Amino acid sequence: MKNRIVKVVALKAPISRVWRAISDYKEFGQWFRVDLDGPFEPGALSTGKMTFPGYEHYPWRATIERMEPERLMSFSWHDFDERSGLDVAEQATMLVEFRLEPTAEGTRLTITESGFEVLPDPRRLEVLRDNTEGWNIQAEQLIAYVE
Template sequence: METKPLVVERIYNAPVLKVWRAITDKDQMKQWYFELEEFKAEKGFKFTFTGGDDKEQYLHECEVIAADPPHKLSYSWTYPKHNNGYSVVNWDLSEEGEKTRLRLTHEGLESFPKDHPSFAVSSFTQGWNAILGESLKKFVEEEKAG
């Protein structure tokens, strides 16, 4: 079975360094993403956070795989309570004049439980579209982020 990664692209009316800080500074991340106790864009850095919906919250365990400021960040994304799954989130940033193109690729979604609606590709698609298309967009374009 061939699987394709989930890809979401957005262009922000903000410079690449501002977007990079928004996706790597834990104090900024908690304003638009998730509440992370600690985060460092350094290979090997491990972090956790909790997120989900009204029905259930999930502990996420992640490890930074690659960081090339201010253009690339990759980390693993797993759920310890659902130990049969491993995915990778890639954030690729590129400058387009005064704007920034963000391409998020989430690979490995097919490794998560098939019988759980929270792990369906459609659920991840909806989540990433809201996070990138609404939360991050508002934060980097309207807020006084770094």
């Protein structure tokens, strides 16, 4: 069973521009549609709330794992299953990685989300489906934002 999502995005923007869009919490918040409480720093907890239409009641809670300028940004974020009755901090986490590579046209960004095996069925299938669709939407928003 598939337990990861991989999305490759070709951006007509320099790697420095794409890096800023994913590593600066204010810029990330604009295109990702999340209101974040503070800057991204490796090892730090990032909190806030989603502003994406229909998801405004969803909390954002992630631990910034790695920040390697113009190369890699990663975080572990919490699944939010409203039906579980658990606080978001008690819910399972998935790892999201943004890998940047320069290309002749700009930047190749590979977004990988992994760790879905910690979720029980049928929740796992639901989250994989929803997050695959979500990354397709977020990739389009990022393209529009940096280009």
